[in-house]
Amino acid sequence: MLLYLFGTVILLTCIYTARHYCFTLDRLFGKQRHPYSDIDSAEWPAVTVLIAAHNEERVIADIMKALLEVDYPEDRLTIIPVNDRSTDGTRDIIDEFVERYPGRITPFHRSGGKPGKAAALKDAMRMVETEIVLVFDADYIPGKALIRQLAAPFFDPEVGSVMGRVVPINVGRKLLTRLLDLERSGGYQVDQQARMNLGLVPQYGGTVAGIRTCALEEIGGWDEGTLAEDTDLTYRLLLAGWKTVYQNRAECYEEVPERWPVRVRQIMRWAKGHNQAMVKYSGAVLTRPGLTFRERLDGFLLLFVYMMGPVLLLGWGLAIWLFYSGAEINSQLAVLALAGFTTLGNFAAFFEIAAAAHLDHSRARVRLLPLTFLGFAVSLISVSRAAFQQVLDPVLRKELVWDKTERSRTHQAPEPAVDQAVVRGMG
Amino acid sequence: MPLLQPLALFAATGALAALPLAPALGELRRSRDAAALPIRRDDDNIRNFADTFRAFSRVHLERGDQQFSDCSALIFHKGEYRHFLNNDDETIRGVLLSKTDLSLGRGMVFSDDLYCAGTLIGGARNVYRSVLGEEDVCLGEGSQVLRWLHAGGSVSLGPDCRLHGRASAEFIIYLRPGCTFRRMHATVVAAIRDELERKPSRHTPVSGGGDLGVSRFPSRLDGYFYLPAGAVHEGSVIARGKALLGAASRLRGNLKAHGTVQVSEQAEIDGSLVGTSSIYLAEDCFVRGPIISEKKIVVAAGAQIGSPESLTTISAPAISLAPGAIVHGTVWARDTGEVSG
Numbered sequence: 001m002l003l004y005l006f007g008t009v010i011l012l013t014c015i016y017t018a019r020h021y022c023f024t025l026d027r028l029f030g031k032q033r034h035p036y037s038d039i040d041s042a043e044w045p046a047v048t049v050l051i052a053a054h055n056e057e058r059v060i061a062d063i064m065k066a067l068l069e070v071d072y073p074e075d076r077l078t079i080i081p082v083n084d085r086s087t088d089g090t091r092d093i094i095d096e097f098v099e100r101y102p103g104r105i106t107p108f109h110r111s112g113g114k115p116g117k118a119a120a121l122k123d124a125m126r127m128v129e130t131e132i133v134l135v136f137d138a139d140y141i142p143g144k145a146l147i148r149q150l151a152a153p154f155f156d157p158e159v160g161s162v163m164g165r166v167v168p169i170n171v172g173r174k175l176l177t178r179l180l181d182l183e184r185s186g187g188y189q190v191d192q193q194a195r196m197n198l199g200l201v202p203q204y205g206g207t208v209a210g211i212r213t214c215a216l217e218e219i220g221g222w223d224e225g226t227l228a229e230d231t232d233l234t235y236r237l238l239l240a241g242w243k244t245v246y247q248n249r250a251e252c253y254e255e256v257p258e259r260w261p262v263r264v265r266q267i268m269r270w271a272k273g274h275n276q277a278m279v280k281y282s283g284a285v286l287t288r289p290g291l292t293f294r295e296r297l298d299g300f301l302l303l304f305v306y307m308m309g310p311v312l313l314l315g316w317g318l319a320i321w322l323f324y325s326g327a328e329i330n331s332q333l334a335v336l337a338l339a340g341f342t343t344l345g346n347f348a349a350f351f352e353i354a355a356a357a358h359l360d361h362s363r364a365r366v367r368l369l370p371l372t373f374l375g376f377a378v379s380l381i382s383v384s385r386a387a388f389q390q391v392l393d394p395v396l397r398k399e400l401v402w403d404k405t406e407r408s409r410t411h412q413a414p415e416p417a418v419d420q421a422v423v424r425g426m427g
Numbered sequence: 428m429p430l431l432q433p434l435a436l437f438a439a440t441g442a443l444a445a446l447p448l449a450p451a452l453g454e455l456r457r458s459r460d461a462a463a464l465p466i467r468r469d470d471d472n473i474r475n476f477a478d479t480f481r482a483f484s485r486v487h488l489e490r491g492d493q494q495f496s497d498c499s500a501l502i503f504h505k506g507e508y509r510h511f512l513n514n515d516d517e518t519i520r521g522v523l524l525s526k527t528d529l530s531l532g533r534g535m536v537f538s539d540d541l542y543c544a545g546t547l548i549g550g551a552r553n554v555y556r557s558v559l560g561e562e563d564v565c566l567g568e569g570s571q572v573l574r575w576l577h578a579g580g581s582v583s584l585g586p587d588c589r590l591h592g593r594a595s596a597e598f599i600i601y602l603r604p605g606c607t608f609r610r611m612h613a614t615v616v617a618a619i620r621d622e623l624e625r626k627p628s629r630h631t632p633v634s635g636g637g638d639l640g641v642s643r644f645p646s647r648l649d650g651y652f653y654l655p656a657g658a659v660h661e662g663s664v665i666a667r668g669k670a671l672l673g674a675a676s677r678l679r680g681n682l683k684a685h686g687t688v689q690v691s692e693q694a695e696i697d698g699s700l701v702g703t704s705s706i707y708l709a710e711d712c713f714v715r716g717p718i719i720s721e722k723k724i725v726v727a728a729g730a731q732i733g734s735p736e737s738l739t740t741i742s743a744p745a746i747s748l749a750p751g752a753i754v755h756g757t758v759w760a761r762d763t764g765e766v767s768g
Contacts, residue, residue, distance in 0.1 A: 035701075038742035039717050040471060041612065041733075041756035071472075145471040155699040155717045157645040157663040157681040172461030185464075214644055241647060251466035364460035367450040 002318060003327060009315035016308055019301055020348035023194035024355045033197045037249045039152040046130040047151050047210070048078040052117050056138035057089040059255065063138055064097045068104060072147040080127055081138075083109045084120035117206070118229035122222040128213060137207040139255040141169065149250035150210045160215035160242025161233065163192065164208035164250030173258050178368055179375040180256040180263070185356035186349070192246045200298035201238060202246035206230030207254070215242045228273020235281040238299060239288050264382045271306040271386035278303040309383035349376070473595045473612045473757075477559050477577035484542035484559070488524050500525040504539075515550070533567060551585065557592075564596075582613070604750055608764040612757045614735055618726075618748040618766045651686065654678060654694075663698065672696070672712075681716065690714070706743070708732075708752075715739070726752040 049067060053060050060081065067079050081094045091109055098105045108124045121135065132154050134147065146164065153162045165188045171181045195202045204211070206229060216222070219236040226232040234244055257263040285291070285299040350369055357366035392398075454460065491501040491508040500511040504521025511523055515532035523541040533550030540557040541547075547560040551567035557574040558564060564578040568585035576582065578596040587605035594600060596613040603619060645663035652666035656673030662680045664670070669686035672678060672694040681698035682688070688706040690696065699716030700706060706720045711729040718724060718732060720743035726732070728751030733739035738756030746760040749767050758764065 033721065035719050035721055035742075038610075038757070038759040038761070039719070039740045040473070040759075041738040041740050042717050043715075043737045043739070143467055145467060148471075152717075155681065156683055156701040156719070157699075158665045158683045158701075167464050167466050169463045171463050172458055175455060178455070178461060181464075218644070249467070253463060253466065360464055362460060362464070364454045367454040369451070370448050371451045371455070 002322060006315065006318045006322060009311055009318065012308065012311055013315065016301070016305075017348040020352050022198075023191055024348075024352045026194045026197055027190045027359065028355055030194075030197055032193070034247075034249065036153040036156065036245065037149065037247060039155065040148070042152070042155065044073055044076055044148065045132050045151055045154060046076040046078070047072070047132040047134055047147065048080055048128045048130045049134045049136060049147070050121060050124055050128075051079070051081040051136050051138055052084065052120060052207070053081055053086065053090055053094075053138040054084040054117075054120070055086045055088045055090060057086075057093060059139040060090055060093050061097070062141055063136060064094070064105065066141050066143075067136075067147075068097075068101060069144060070142060070147045071144045072151075074104070077147065078128075078130060079105045080108050080124060081105065082120050082124040083107065084117075085110055085112070085115070114224050116224060116227070116229075118222040118226060118232075119224035121229070122224055125213075125216070125221065131213055132210055133213055133216070134210040135207055136252075137254070140166075140207060141253040142208075143252065146208075146250055146252055149247055150208070153245045153247065154210065154212060156243075156245075158243050159212070159245050160237040160240070161204040161211040161244045162209060162250075163202055163205045163244060163246050164252055165189070165192070165246075165248050166205070166208055166254050167251050168256040169253035170255050170258065175371065176260060176263060176375075177256050177258055178365070179372055182353050182357060182365065182368060182372055183375060184256070185360055185362075186353035188246075188248065189356040189359050190352045193248045195298065196246040196248070198298075199292065199294050201234065201295055201302060202244050203302070204230050204234040204237070204244045206233075208250065208252040211237075212242070215240070218242075226273055226276050227269050228277060231274050231277040232280075235277055235285065235299065235303070238291065238295065239281065239284050241290055260378065264378065267379055267382045268386040268389075271309070271383040272390055274303070274306045275387060275390055278307065306383045307387065309380045310387045312380060313384050473593055473610065474577060476557070476575050476593070477595070480540055480542065480557065480559050481561075484522070484524055487522070488526055488542075488544070491524060492526070499527045500529060528562075546580070602748070602766045604766050604768045606766045608758065608760060610757070610759045611764075614738065614755060616754040616756075616758050618750050618752045620750040645681070645683075652682070652684060656691070670702075674709075688720075710751075717741070719743070723747070725749075726754075728752060731755075 051060070051063055064079070064081065083091050083094055094107045098107055106127065108127055110120055110123055113119055113123060132151055134150050136142065150162055150164055153159045166184055168177060168181045168184055170177050172178070192202050211233070215237055219240050222229055223232050237244060257266055282300060282303050285296060285303065291299070350372060353372060354366055354369055487503045491503060494508050495501060495510065498510055501524050502509050502511050502519065502521040503524060513532055516534040518536040518538060520538050522539045523537060525543045525545070528545035529543045530548045531550050531553060534552050535550065536554045537556055541555055541559070543560045546562040547558065547564045549566040549570055552569040553567060555570070555572045558572055558576045561579040563580040563583070564576065565583040566585060566588055569587045570585065571589040571591065572594065573591050575593040576590060580597060581599040581601070582594060582596040583601040584603060584606050586603040589606070590608040590611070592609060594608060594611045598613060599615040599617060600611055600613040601617055601619050602608065645665050648664065648666045651668035652664050652670040654660050654672045654676040657675050658673065659677045660679065664678070664680065664682050666684040666686070668684070670682060670684035670688045672690045674691040675693040676691070677695045679697045682696060683701045685703045687704045688700065688702045690708045690712045692709045693711045695713045697715050700714050700718045702720045704720070705722045706718060706724045708714065708726045708730045710727045713731045715733065715737065717739050718741045722743065723745035724741060724743040725747045726749060728749045731753045732741050733755035735755055740757040740759065741754055742759040744760070744762045746758060746764040747767050
């Protein structure tokens with residue numbers, strides 16, 4: 001019985017291993033799809049930018065300043081900072097900007113209601129009058145062309161939401177930030193772009209992202225009961241026939257957590273929210289008509305991605321138990337499977353990160369690859385803990401709690417790196 | 428001795444285990460590559476190169492003028508200025524700076540950038556690295572621009588010219604048969620056969636602005652989309668198969684098709700046109716919004732994309748423009764762009 005369970009773990013690991021390799025090899029050698037990134041002249045649609053802000057006094061000024069400087073027709077851009085029950089100086093900073101730039105910023109101060117980003121955005125949608133809504137977290141710093149890059153895919157009537165690329169700005173601060181930089185590279189440069197290339201399910205990530213308001217209306221708006229409104233939205237849009245597209249060149253700086261406890265809380269929230277979506281949508285993804293086979297397969301595997309943490313831990317436990325209990329694993333297939341599980345399975349994600357570093361023309365940062373095992377171990381334990389808590393919470397009658405990611409910025413945003421493309425182009 | 432062996436084994440094992448971590452720990456300690464990844468922070472304007480080069484050129488024209496006030500065109504090379512000798516088949520090393528109109532010989536190779544404060548007329552089969560003309564730029568037959576070209580007025584390319592990088596003009600870019608291109612931007616990009624074919628655009632925006640490019644709730648079709656000749660369809664359409672718009676039909680909305688798209692003669696699309704396969708635009712048809720194809724776009728004579736009041740983008744790996752086709756805005760061929768014969 002335990003051997004069969006172990007075999008199942010190995011099979012699941014192999015499936016996700018194959019998935020990682022498919023993505024990485026496609027990204028390295030496949031045809032790359034960037035169909036919307038060339039749109040640079042157009043009758044640009046009116047867009048509203050929502051900035052989700054809960055106690056963001058350290059960062060809110062930087063994003064508002066950056067948004068006021070973007071290259072987008074002023075009369076077609078509405079900026080709405082969503083001040084969600086902040087108790088620090090966020091409100092004052094926003095109001096100061098409103099006063100300094102009359103007519104450019106429309107603040108939304110929320111003093112009550114359900115906590116959480118989805119609930120705040122849901123309330124803020126009452127103020128939105130445009131067909132396109134872009135969403136940023138307050139710690140992001142958009143570049144001048146970013147709004148155009150995020151708005152461009154909406155010329156495709158099939159696109160319901162768009163996701164840009166997140167690039168950490170505080171890379172050099174700590175070991176954690178350096179590891180998260182590599183992890184983000186793998187997640188966006190390889191994972192998301194490969195999904196775009198292969199016609200799979202790129203994920204709406206909830207920030208540096210956009211959504212078509214009629215698509216949002218059609219699926220019933222933001223779900224304030226979820227901890228990962230982004231994953232939830234990705235699947236509801238998919239099931240309603242809308243496409244989510246990824247714009248790898250719509251890059252935006254963000255601040256990643258600098259302290260391990262903050263990172264653990266962040267990933268636990270993501271895991272819990274993602275698992276909520278897994279319970280809600282895995283059946284529908286397999287059965288709902290209108291999805292392509294690729295979307296069905298990738299959508300299904302993506303839903304279970306955070307469950308692979310506890311599954312791997314279970315596999316390790318079983319391997320040790322079976323070894324010391326003297327279980328007979330005498331077939332060559334089992335030995336091969338075990339070898340595959342312990343080597344290839346565990347290294348696929350690292351191969352993905354290394355490929356991403358290569359694609360980003362990183363020089364020495366890829367040398368940190370062996371240390372990403374540390375981040376991997378912390379994530380593994382955190383997502384497993386989140387899964388167990390989720391199973392136990394209903395029994396203990398605990399409610400899911402929204403944990404806001406703590407900001408570390410203590411000064412003005414660092415100067416962005418020099419645009420190498422332009423420098424090289426000048427020769 | 429009995430203690431030494433296990434210790435030696437332990438030390439050797441530890442050293443072997445630590446070996447792969449050595450580069451990582453070295454990088455962690457020295458932080459040689461710990462800056463944020465560079466990302467685009469500029470506005471991605473096609474004129475950016477020209478703007479930077481203009482500033483550079485004006486400084487050096489002024490300095491060069493102090494040495495050679497009688498000379499209208501100078502070469503700036505390795506920190507020195509010298510007279511420009513306009514000889515056929517010569518290779519020019521250094522940046523060419525002209526403070527007046529300039530007429531070049533033929534078969535010349537410019538290994539550095541060229542600035543002309545007036546109108547530039549280039550001879551046949553010249554090779555340029557980059558060109559900035561403050562007024563009109565006319566390049567002779569078979570010329571090549573390796574990097575970028577910008578004109579403060581209009582650009583006129585002779586037959587078989589090759590633009591390997593960006594080309595832009597404040598007003599019009601004229602291309603003749605055999606020309607190839609990658610990325611172009613101007614109020615008017617016109618493929619023409621000869622001077623007589625230069626004619627103004629026919630169409631103007633139909634709804635006077637607004638969010639026509641982004642419509643609500645599209646119709647979804649599992650098969651192909653066919654709009655009969657002369658018919659009018661209101662609203663956006665998503666077709667899983669091919670799309671065919673009959674002659675003189677009109678689609679008031681956006682169209683997305685997963686198969687080949689054929690827009691027949693005099694048909695009109697008031698929004699955008701997106702296809703995962705090839706898109707064929709027949710004679711005298713009109714598309715107001717962006718056209719995006721993941722394969723190729725073939726534009727026939729008389730077809731018009733965008734309008735002078737509403738610039739737009741046409742983008743695909745391969746684009747073919749027939750003489751007589753007009754695009755207002757950006758033409759971006761990822762792999763190959765050409766003006767058919």
